[in-house]
Amino acid sequence: MGGLPFEFSYVLKFIPKLASTLNVTLLIVGGSLLTGLLAGLLAALPRLYRIPVLEQLSKAYASFFRGTPILIQLFLFYYGLPEVLKWIGIDVSKTPVLVFVILTYGLHTGAYVSETIRASILAVDRGQVEAAYSIGMRGHQAFARIVAPQALAIAVPVFSNMILALLKDTSLAFTLGVMEMTGKAQTLASLTQHFFEAYLALAFVYFVLAFVLEKLLLHGEKRLLRHERGSEAAASKFRLRRRVSLRQLAAELKGGTPS
């Protein structure tokens, strides 16, 4: 990659130009997050209620989307989905690429969402449900009042991580020709031959975006979990029993997955 000598002024010039494509990046993040939450919830239900066949399907779904690179999934959906849909007589050849991109990222995120939902519900101590039953709550009451709030407390930080990973993953959408930030950066780079400056600006915008998003999510977490405040001391009583499962959970969900 040749390119012209480094000039810092180009970095400053590129930043606003990249920021102008921010809406595409955020659209992908937002769209796939909604798709992912829906898909994840649907996939988590059969595993929580142990519905025969559907449970296996849901397991295979999660395993596939967590077991293959997102880049391969993007290509697979972009090339494969139109063909599969053609068999059942639906023509999607005029559908914008962005739809495929959002769908792929959505299903990818959905796999992680389903695992998170399942794992955080299972992480709530069984005794909590029994205690709820013992004071006369019904199944759905025990779930809505006792299990769900505690599961949420476990799941929310994981969701935040997932959203940040999703943001960074959207940088791959350029491979299908979507003009989001990375695609824009590459265009700017080859137009001006200032490659390093363009990528520096790109990294800067992503970093600021990730930083702001992280702060917002942390703020949201605190608001959402304000009922948990002061429960640290009480929780520590249960820590011994929950330690192993929480450790496995954190590993399973957060992981050291680069994106």
Added chain:
Amino acid sequence: MNLDPSFIWTAFLELLPAVPTTLILTLVSVVCGLSAGTALALLRYFRVPVLGRLAAGYVTVIRGTPMLTHLLLIYAGLPLLIDGLSQQYGWGWNSAQIPMIGFAFLSFSVTASAYGSEVIRSGLLSVNRGQLEAALSVGMTTAQALRRIVFPQALAASVPNLSNFVIGMMHASTLAFVVSVVDINAQAEIVASTNWKFFEAFLAAAAIFWGLTIVLERISALVERRINLYNRGGVA
């Protein structure tokens, strides 16, 4: 353009020669990442002045930007730097002599070092600080205490994280196509476009990655069981 099931098998066979490239990319980035990551994690674990803060900043920046930008920055920036230095000091070589895969190795290792350091650090933090203090109190040096007491327990706690990390790096190595390294993904693209059978080729590539991932998960489960033997039962 209809699905040609037999071509999935053909593509599968054509993709196999690219598997070693993916594995070597993964191996190099994991090994370099964990070595550098351990150093970074220790700097933060012992709260080394200045360096500890720098390590934390490095990890934040790397984890706050997509891996693709690291690769692009190194690919575009390293030649600028090397050629500049080479001209100034009259070295007999320039950046054109760096093999393409070198950029991938370097950039993936940079990314891996940040994520790896988080894996190591969470392992270190899961070991009670009292363990280190007890080891020091019986006269071990810090190095001995780390090697004999802290690391074995930290390792046992971080096996699931480690396996996620390795799998993540393997999936991330598909980015190598950006610097024209032919890994499984790039090979799938070649097979796809020469035969005009995109769906089949990427189905085969997905199958290979899925298989590799499952194998890695199985291995990690075995290792986890073996390494946690010391932790079995008792009054833990």
